[in-house]
Amino acid sequence: MATPPRGKVTIDIEECKGCGLCVDACPPKCLLLMAELNAYGVHPAHYTGEHCTACGICFYACPEPGAITVYRWIAPKPAILPQEAAHAPSL
Numbered sequence: 001m002a003t004p005p006r007g008k009v010t011i012d013i014e015e016c017k018g019c020g021l022c023v024d025a026c027p028p029k030c031l032l033l034m035a036e037l038n039a040y041g042v043h044p045a046h047y048t049g050e051h052c053t054a055c056g057i058c059f060y061a062c063p064e065p066g067a068i069t070v071y072r073w074i075a076p077k078p079a080i081l082p083q084e085a086a087h088a089p090s091l
Contacts, residue, residue, distance in 0.1 A: 007054025007072040009047040015067035018042030022058035022068060031058060 009031065011022075017040060023031045028051040033043040045058075045068075054072035062068045 005050060005052045005054075005073070007052050007070060008049075009052055009058060010069045010071070011045050011047060012067050012069075013038045013044040013046075014040075015064050016042070016044035017064055017067075018044050019063065020045070021061045021063065025057045025061035027055060027057060028053055 011031075013034070016038065018033060018038070020033055022045050023033060030048045030051045031045050032048060034046045035043065038044045052070075054070055056070045059068045059070050
């Protein structure tokens with residue numbers, strides 16, 4: 001069973017040089033090289049839209065500054081029920 005995504009990746013296809021380092025480095029394999037060419041005549045990387053763990057490895061593997069941005073979802077904090085609040089230690 002796949003885990004829910006913890007983030008997403010955006011790739012500026014005009015900055016991407018199509019080296020594929022991010023695709024090779026991605027642990028959940030959620031990046032692919034596109035079939036279409038960009039303005040440089042290379043196949044830029046593309047986020048598939050699922051399974052991103054927001055680990056940032058693709059960002060650090062990319063030699064092109066600004067080509068990849070990683071967004072991490074912030075998990076909501078669990079709600080404290082009124083009866084639990086009375087027993088919670090005060091800081």
